[in-house]
Amino acid sequence: MVRIGIFGATGYTGYELVKLLNSHAQAELVFATSRQNAGQRLSELYPCPYDLTLVAPEEAALDEVDVAFLCLPHGESMPVVQEVRAAGVKAIDLSADFRLRDVAVYESWYKKTHVAPDLLSQAVFGLTEVYRAQVAETNLLAKPGCYPTGVLLSLYPLVHHLRSPRVIVDAKSGVSGAGRKLSLTTHFVEVNEDFKPYSVVRAHRHLSEMEQELHAWGAKEARVTFSPHLLPVDRGILSTVYVTMEPGWSVARLLEAFRAQYAGEPFIHILPAGQMASLAHVVHTNRCAISVAEAGEDDFIVVSAIDNLLKGASGQALQNMNLMFGLDETMGLPV
Numbered sequence: 001m002v003r004i005g006i007f008g009a010t011g012y013t014g015y016e017l018v019k020l021l022n023s024h025a026q027a028e029l030v031f032a033t034s035r036q037n038a039g040q041r042l043s044e045l046y047p048c049p050y051d052l053t054l055v056a057p058e059e060a061a062l063d064e065v066d067v068a069f070l071c072l073p074h075g076e077s078m079p080v081v082q083e084v085r086a087a088g089v090k091a092i093d094l095s096a097d098f099r100l101r102d103v104a105v106y107e108s109w110y111k112k113t114h115v116a117p118d119l120l121s122q123a124v125f126g127l128t129e130v131y132r133a134q135v136a137e138t139n140l141l142a143k144p145g146c147y148p149t150g151v152l153l154s155l156y157p158l159v160h161h162l163r164s165p166r167v168i169v170d171a172k173s174g175v176s177g178a179g180r181k182l183s184l185t186t187h188f189v190e191v192n193e194d195f196k197p198y199s200v201v202r203a204h205r206h207l208s209e210m211e212q213e214l215h216a217w218g219a220k221e222a223r224v225t226f227s228p229h230l231l232p233v234d235r236g237i238l239s240t241v242y243v244t245m246e247p248g249w250s251v252a253r254l255l256e257a258f259r260a261q262y263a264g265e266p267f268i269h270i271l272p273a274g275q276m277a278s279l280a281h282v283v284h285t286n287r288c289a290i291s292v293a294e295a296g297e298d299d300f301i302v303v304s305a306i307d308n309l310l311k312g313a314s315g316q317a318l319q320n321m322n323l324m325f326g327l328d329e330t331m332g333l334p335v
Contacts, residue, residue, distance in 0.1 A: 002325050005065040005089075006032040007057060007072055007080055010045055012176050013094050014071035014312035018042065018050055024318070024332030026325075030065050033057045062087040065261040067321060070094060071314075075112040081140065082116050086144045090139045090324060092317050098123035098142035099209055122299040126320045127211065128329075129265050130156055136323045139213070143320065146226060146312030147171055147210040152286050152303040157261035158254070163298060164244035165221035171239040172229040174279075177308045179203040186230075194289060197229045204228050226248045235309050236279035242295065252293045253298060266330050267311065267319070273329070286315035310334070 004021060009032035014278070021027045026165070026206075037045060040055040062068070062083065064216045067090040070077045077095040084091040100106040103117045114120070124131055124138040127149065135141060151169050172195075175186050207226045214222035231238075245254075251273050262268040271277055271291040281289035282305045289305045306312050315333055322329050 001028050001328070002026055002066045002067060002321070003028050003030050004321075005060055005062065007068060007069040007070045008033065009035045009042065009052075009054060010037055011071055012309055013313045013317075014069075015042070015046055015048075016071055016309045017071065017318065018052065019048075020314060020318050020332050022050065024326055026331060027231065031060050033060050036320060039239065059067055062089050065089055066077050067092060067324070069317060071322075074110055078114065078116045081119065085140060088301055090141075092126075092141045092321055092324075093123075094143045094313060094317055096142075096145060096205065096209075098140065099125060099144060099331045100212060101125075102212075103209055105212070107116065109208045125209075128266060128316060128319050128323065129153060129211070129262060130213075133208065133324060134328075135320050138324065141311070141320050141324065143252070143317045145206040145209050146173065146177055146237055146306070146308040147204070147206040147226075147239065148213070148287060149316060150237050150306045150310050151210055151224075151241060151279060153305040154239060154241045154290060154302040155214065155243070157257045158243060158245065158302075159217045159222075161246050161249065161257075162208075162219060162222070162243055163246045165219065166223055166225065166244075167214070168225045168242040169239055170227050170229075170242075171237060172231045173237045173308055174231050174233040174235040176235045177312075183252075189228065191232045193233060195229065197227055200227050201267065202226070233279065236309055237306050237308045237312055238277070238279055238285050240305045241304070243302065244302055245298050245300060247298060249298065249300070251292050251294050252285070257292060258292070266335060267303055267333075277303045279305055281305050283307050284310070284313070284334060286310045287335065 036056040042050045042052040068084045070093045077097040122141045123132045123140045126141045269289040275288040277291040293301045
Protein backbone atom coordinates (compact mmCIF):
# COMPACT_ATOMS: atom_id res chain seq x y z
CA MET A 1 0.00 0.00 0.00
CA VAL A 2 1.39 3.42 -1.00
CA ARG A 3 0.79 6.09 1.66
CA ILE A 4 0.04 9.44 0.07
CA GLY A 5 -0.24 13.11 0.99
CA ILE A 6 -1.66 15.90 -1.15
CA PHE A 7 -0.61 19.54 -0.77
CA GLY A 8 -3.33 21.78 -2.19
CA ALA A 9 -6.29 19.41 -2.34
CA THR A 10 -9.04 21.95 -3.01
CA GLY A 11 -8.02 23.05 -6.51
CA TYR A 12 -9.24 21.18 -9.57
CA THR A 13 -6.11 19.04 -9.88
CA GLY A 14 -6.02 18.23 -6.17
CA TYR A 15 -9.67 17.27 -6.12
CA GLU A 16 -9.21 15.15 -9.26
CA LEU A 17 -6.40 13.31 -7.48
CA VAL A 18 -8.61 12.60 -4.47
CA LYS A 19 -11.21 11.07 -6.79
CA LEU A 20 -8.62 8.93 -8.57
CA LEU A 21 -6.99 7.73 -5.37
CA ASN A 22 -10.36 6.77 -3.94
CA SER A 23 -10.60 4.00 -6.56
CA HIS A 24 -6.92 3.00 -6.46
CA ALA A 25 -6.39 -0.48 -5.03
CA GLN A 26 -2.93 0.28 -3.59
CA ALA A 27 -3.35 3.86 -2.36
CA GLU A 28 -3.96 5.17 1.14
CA LEU A 29 -4.58 8.92 1.38
CA VAL A 30 -3.04 9.98 4.69
CA PHE A 31 -3.45 13.75 4.52
CA ALA A 32 -4.71 16.52 2.26
CA THR A 33 -3.84 20.15 2.91
CA SER A 34 -5.52 23.49 2.36
CA ARG A 35 -4.27 26.77 3.77
CA GLN A 36 -7.60 28.57 3.45
CA ASN A 37 -9.93 25.68 4.32
CA ALA A 38 -8.01 23.80 7.04
CA GLY A 39 -10.40 22.11 9.47
CA GLN A 40 -13.16 21.75 6.89
CA ARG A 41 -14.17 18.55 5.14
CA LEU A 42 -13.67 18.26 1.39
CA SER A 43 -17.38 17.43 1.09
CA GLU A 44 -18.15 20.95 2.35
CA LEU A 45 -16.27 22.46 -0.60
CA TYR A 46 -17.27 20.07 -3.37
CA PRO A 47 -20.52 18.12 -3.88
CA CYS A 48 -18.81 14.80 -3.17
CA PRO A 49 -18.90 11.89 -0.69
CA TYR A 50 -15.33 12.43 0.56
CA ASP A 51 -15.53 13.49 4.21
CA LEU A 52 -11.80 14.09 4.25
CA THR A 53 -10.75 16.64 6.87
CA LEU A 54 -8.28 19.13 5.42
CA VAL A 55 -5.21 20.14 7.42
CA ALA A 56 -2.94 23.17 7.28
CA PRO A 57 0.28 22.57 5.27
CA GLU A 58 2.46 22.86 8.38
CA GLU A 59 0.44 20.05 9.98
CA ALA A 60 1.12 17.60 7.14
CA ALA A 61 2.43 14.32 8.56
CA LEU A 62 5.37 13.76 6.20
CA ASP A 63 6.70 10.99 8.43
CA GLU A 64 3.59 8.95 7.65
CA VAL A 65 3.67 9.02 3.83
CA ASP A 66 5.73 7.53 1.01
CA VAL A 67 4.95 10.18 -1.60
CA ALA A 68 3.51 13.69 -1.68
CA PHE A 69 1.67 15.27 -4.59
CA LEU A 70 2.07 19.03 -4.80
CA CYS A 71 -0.94 20.68 -6.43
CA LEU A 72 0.27 24.20 -5.65
CA PRO A 73 0.66 27.38 -7.71
CA HIS A 74 3.91 28.04 -9.54
CA GLY A 75 6.48 29.40 -7.13
CA GLU A 76 4.89 27.85 -4.05
CA SER A 77 6.03 24.29 -4.66
CA MET A 78 9.77 24.90 -4.33
CA PRO A 79 10.04 25.24 -0.53
CA VAL A 80 7.52 22.45 0.03
CA VAL A 81 9.43 20.10 -2.26
CA GLN A 82 12.55 20.91 -0.25
CA GLU A 83 10.75 19.86 2.95
CA VAL A 84 9.32 16.73 1.35
CA ARG A 85 12.66 15.55 0.01
CA ALA A 86 14.45 16.42 3.27
CA ALA A 87 11.99 14.08 4.99
CA GLY A 88 12.98 11.28 2.61
CA VAL A 89 9.59 11.32 0.87
CA LYS A 90 9.13 11.11 -2.90
CA ALA A 91 7.68 14.26 -4.50
CA ILE A 92 5.41 14.61 -7.53
CA ASP A 93 5.09 18.28 -8.40
CA LEU A 94 2.21 19.39 -10.60
CA SER A 95 3.43 22.98 -10.82
CA ALA A 96 6.09 24.26 -13.24
CA ASP A 97 8.75 24.74 -10.56
CA PHE A 98 10.90 21.75 -11.57
CA ARG A 99 9.98 21.24 -15.25
CA LEU A 100 12.60 23.55 -16.71
CA ARG A 101 16.18 22.34 -16.37
CA ASP A 102 17.77 25.79 -16.67
CA VAL A 103 17.28 28.12 -13.70
CA ALA A 104 17.67 31.21 -15.88
CA VAL A 105 14.98 29.99 -18.28
CA TYR A 106 12.59 29.33 -15.38
CA GLU A 107 13.19 32.74 -13.83
CA SER A 108 12.81 34.48 -17.18
CA TRP A 109 9.43 32.87 -17.97
CA TYR A 110 7.95 32.74 -14.46
CA LYS A 111 9.43 35.98 -13.04
CA LYS A 112 10.30 34.22 -9.79
CA THR A 113 13.59 33.39 -8.09
CA HIS A 114 14.16 29.63 -7.98
CA VAL A 115 14.94 28.80 -4.36
CA ALA A 116 15.83 25.13 -4.93
CA PRO A 117 18.16 25.06 -7.95
CA ASP A 118 20.12 22.16 -6.45
CA LEU A 119 17.08 19.92 -6.92
CA LEU A 120 16.61 20.65 -10.62
CA SER A 121 19.19 18.08 -11.69
CA GLN A 122 17.29 15.42 -9.71
CA ALA A 123 13.91 16.16 -11.27
CA VAL A 124 12.56 14.00 -14.09
CA PHE A 125 10.21 15.53 -16.65
CA GLY A 126 7.29 13.15 -16.30
CA LEU A 127 6.19 12.65 -19.89
CA THR A 128 5.59 9.00 -19.21
CA GLU A 129 5.69 7.59 -22.73
CA VAL A 130 9.09 9.21 -23.36
CA TYR A 131 10.86 9.01 -19.99
CA ARG A 132 9.36 5.84 -18.51
CA ALA A 133 12.68 4.38 -17.31
CA GLN A 134 13.73 7.63 -15.62
CA VAL A 135 10.29 8.06 -14.04
CA ALA A 136 10.52 4.62 -12.45
CA GLU A 137 13.79 5.53 -10.71
CA THR A 138 13.22 9.13 -9.61
CA ASN A 139 12.37 10.58 -6.22
CA LEU A 140 11.35 13.95 -7.68
CA LEU A 141 8.97 14.07 -10.59
CA ALA A 142 7.98 17.23 -12.45
CA LYS A 143 4.66 16.63 -14.16
CA PRO A 144 4.59 18.29 -17.60
CA GLY A 145 2.17 21.10 -18.33
CA CYS A 146 -1.17 20.28 -19.92
CA TYR A 147 -0.51 21.92 -23.29
CA PRO A 148 3.02 20.45 -23.63
CA THR A 149 1.74 16.94 -22.87
CA GLY A 150 -0.51 16.76 -25.93
CA VAL A 151 1.83 18.72 -28.19
CA LEU A 152 4.98 16.78 -27.33
CA LEU A 153 3.28 13.40 -27.70
CA SER A 154 2.24 14.61 -31.17
CA LEU A 155 5.83 15.43 -32.11
CA TYR A 156 8.03 12.81 -30.44
CA PRO A 157 7.85 10.16 -33.21
CA LEU A 158 8.54 12.80 -35.89
CA VAL A 159 11.19 15.01 -34.38
CA HIS A 160 14.15 13.54 -36.28
CA HIS A 161 12.41 13.87 -39.64
CA LEU A 162 11.30 17.51 -39.61
CA ARG A 163 12.46 19.46 -42.65
CA SER A 164 11.61 22.81 -41.13
CA PRO A 165 12.52 23.75 -37.54
CA ARG A 166 9.34 25.79 -37.32
CA VAL A 167 6.41 24.06 -35.64
CA ILE A 168 3.02 25.76 -35.45
CA VAL A 169 0.68 24.82 -32.62
CA ASP A 170 -2.94 26.01 -32.50
CA ALA A 171 -4.38 24.72 -29.22
CA LYS A 172 -7.69 25.07 -27.38
CA SER A 173 -8.31 24.40 -23.70
CA GLY A 174 -11.36 24.07 -21.50
CA VAL A 175 -11.86 26.63 -18.73
CA SER A 176 -10.73 24.30 -15.92
CA GLY A 177 -7.19 24.74 -17.25
CA ALA A 178 -7.18 28.20 -15.67
CA GLY A 179 -7.63 26.70 -12.21
CA ARG A 180 -10.35 27.21 -9.61
CA LYS A 181 -9.26 30.64 -8.42
CA LEU A 182 -11.78 33.27 -9.45
CA SER A 183 -10.85 35.67 -12.26
CA LEU A 184 -12.83 37.92 -14.57
CA THR A 185 -11.74 36.12 -17.75
CA THR A 186 -13.12 32.78 -16.55
CA HIS A 187 -16.53 33.94 -15.34
CA PHE A 188 -19.35 32.01 -17.02
CA VAL A 189 -20.72 35.13 -18.72
CA GLU A 190 -17.26 36.02 -20.06
CA VAL A 191 -16.59 32.53 -21.47
CA ASN A 192 -19.98 31.22 -22.56
CA GLU A 193 -20.82 31.69 -26.26
CA ASP A 194 -17.33 33.04 -26.92
CA PHE A 195 -14.03 31.71 -28.22
CA LYS A 196 -10.78 33.64 -28.00
CA PRO A 197 -6.98 33.39 -28.06
CA TYR A 198 -4.79 34.44 -25.17
CA SER A 199 -1.08 34.71 -24.30
CA VAL A 200 -0.02 34.80 -27.95
CA VAL A 201 3.19 36.38 -29.34
CA ARG A 202 5.46 33.94 -27.45
CA ALA A 203 3.79 34.85 -24.18
CA HIS A 204 2.51 31.50 -22.87
CA ARG A 205 4.90 29.90 -20.39
CA HIS A 206 4.29 26.34 -21.62
CA LEU A 207 6.15 27.31 -24.78
CA SER A 208 9.39 26.98 -22.82
CA GLU A 209 8.66 23.32 -22.01
CA MET A 210 7.85 22.47 -25.61
CA GLU A 211 11.07 23.93 -26.96
CA GLN A 212 13.16 22.51 -24.10
CA GLU A 213 12.07 18.96 -24.93
CA LEU A 214 12.31 19.34 -28.71
CA HIS A 215 15.88 20.61 -28.30
CA ALA A 216 16.67 17.73 -25.90
CA TRP A 217 15.37 15.26 -28.47
CA GLY A 218 17.79 16.57 -31.11
CA ALA A 219 15.78 19.26 -32.89
CA LYS A 220 18.22 21.94 -31.75
CA GLU A 221 16.83 24.67 -34.01
CA ALA A 222 13.15 23.96 -33.36
CA ARG A 223 11.06 27.02 -32.74
CA VAL A 224 7.38 26.75 -31.78
CA THR A 225 4.72 29.25 -32.77
CA PHE A 226 2.07 28.68 -30.12
CA SER A 227 -1.47 30.09 -30.10
CA PRO A 228 -3.56 28.93 -27.13
CA HIS A 229 -7.31 29.55 -27.07
CA LEU A 230 -9.99 29.34 -24.39
CA LEU A 231 -12.89 27.03 -25.22
CA PRO A 232 -16.29 27.47 -23.54
CA VAL A 233 -16.20 23.90 -22.17
CA ASP A 234 -15.27 22.52 -18.76
CA ARG A 235 -12.34 20.30 -19.72
CA GLY A 236 -10.20 19.02 -22.54
CA ILE A 237 -7.39 20.26 -24.79
CA LEU A 238 -7.32 19.94 -28.57
CA SER A 239 -3.95 20.75 -30.16
CA THR A 240 -3.55 21.14 -33.92
CA VAL A 241 0.14 20.86 -34.81
CA TYR A 242 1.49 21.86 -38.24
CA VAL A 243 4.80 20.35 -39.38
CA THR A 244 6.88 20.16 -42.57
CA MET A 245 8.48 16.75 -42.99
CA GLU A 246 11.42 15.52 -45.03
CA PRO A 247 10.47 14.41 -48.58
CA GLY A 248 8.89 10.99 -48.91
CA TRP A 249 6.46 11.10 -46.02
CA SER A 250 2.75 10.35 -46.30
CA VAL A 251 -0.17 10.01 -43.92
CA ALA A 252 0.24 6.23 -44.02
CA ARG A 253 3.95 6.47 -43.16
CA LEU A 254 3.25 8.95 -40.35
CA LEU A 255 0.62 6.68 -38.85
CA GLU A 256 3.05 3.77 -39.08
CA ALA A 257 5.64 5.84 -37.19
CA PHE A 258 3.15 6.73 -34.46
CA ARG A 259 1.97 3.14 -34.09
CA ALA A 260 5.54 1.85 -33.91
CA GLN A 261 6.60 4.46 -31.34
CA TYR A 262 3.58 3.98 -29.10
CA ALA A 263 3.03 0.25 -29.53
CA GLY A 264 1.71 -1.17 -26.29
CA GLU A 265 1.13 2.22 -24.69
CA PRO A 266 -2.09 1.87 -22.68
CA PHE A 267 -3.09 5.52 -22.92
CA ILE A 268 -2.16 6.42 -26.51
CA HIS A 269 -4.92 6.06 -29.10
CA ILE A 270 -3.77 6.44 -32.72
CA LEU A 271 -6.77 7.04 -34.96
CA PRO A 272 -6.93 5.57 -38.47
CA ALA A 273 -6.57 7.72 -41.59
CA GLY A 274 -9.66 9.81 -42.20
CA GLN A 275 -10.61 10.14 -38.54
CA MET A 276 -9.71 13.23 -36.52
CA ALA A 277 -9.10 13.42 -32.78
CA SER A 278 -11.71 15.26 -30.73
CA LEU A 279 -12.41 16.05 -27.09
CA ALA A 280 -15.10 13.35 -27.09
CA HIS A 281 -12.34 10.75 -27.61
CA VAL A 282 -10.66 11.60 -24.31
CA VAL A 283 -12.63 13.58 -21.72
CA HIS A 284 -12.84 11.81 -18.35
CA THR A 285 -10.05 9.42 -19.42
CA ASN A 286 -6.26 9.39 -19.20
CA ARG A 287 -5.95 8.86 -22.97
CA CYS A 288 -4.23 10.92 -25.60
CA ALA A 289 -5.88 10.55 -29.01
CA ILE A 290 -3.76 11.40 -32.06
CA SER A 291 -4.75 11.79 -35.71
CA VAL A 292 -2.87 12.79 -38.88
CA ALA A 293 -3.87 14.58 -42.10
CA GLU A 294 -2.03 15.89 -45.14
CA ALA A 295 -1.89 19.66 -45.64
CA GLY A 296 0.12 19.95 -48.83
CA GLU A 297 3.50 18.96 -50.24
CA ASP A 298 5.46 17.61 -47.22
CA ASP A 299 3.15 19.55 -44.89
CA PHE A 300 1.07 17.62 -42.37
CA ILE A 301 -1.36 18.29 -39.54
CA VAL A 302 -1.20 16.26 -36.35
CA VAL A 303 -4.14 16.67 -33.98
CA SER A 304 -3.98 15.49 -30.38
CA ALA A 305 -6.68 15.53 -27.71
CA ILE A 306 -6.33 15.04 -23.97
CA ASP A 307 -8.33 15.72 -20.83
CA ASN A 308 -6.41 18.60 -19.25
CA LEU A 309 -7.28 17.48 -15.70
CA LEU A 310 -6.32 13.83 -16.28
CA LYS A 311 -3.65 13.14 -18.92
CA GLY A 312 -2.74 16.82 -18.69
CA ALA A 313 -2.50 16.87 -14.89
CA SER A 314 -3.65 14.49 -12.15
CA GLY A 315 -4.02 11.37 -14.29
CA GLN A 316 -0.50 11.61 -15.70
CA ALA A 317 0.81 12.33 -12.19
CA LEU A 318 -0.85 9.16 -10.89
CA GLN A 319 0.42 7.20 -13.91
CA ASN A 320 3.92 8.30 -12.90
CA MET A 321 3.35 7.42 -9.25
CA ASN A 322 2.38 3.90 -10.29
CA LEU A 323 5.68 3.55 -12.13
CA MET A 324 7.67 5.05 -9.25
CA PHE A 325 6.33 2.35 -6.93
CA GLY A 326 6.45 -0.58 -9.34
CA LEU A 327 2.68 -0.83 -9.72
CA ASP A 328 0.58 -1.52 -12.81
CA GLU A 329 0.82 1.71 -14.78
CA THR A 330 -2.94 1.84 -15.39
CA MET A 331 -3.99 1.25 -11.78
CA GLY A 332 -6.69 3.67 -10.65
CA LEU A 333 -6.87 5.38 -14.03
CA PRO A 334 -9.76 5.55 -16.54
CA VAL A 335 -8.57 4.18 -19.87
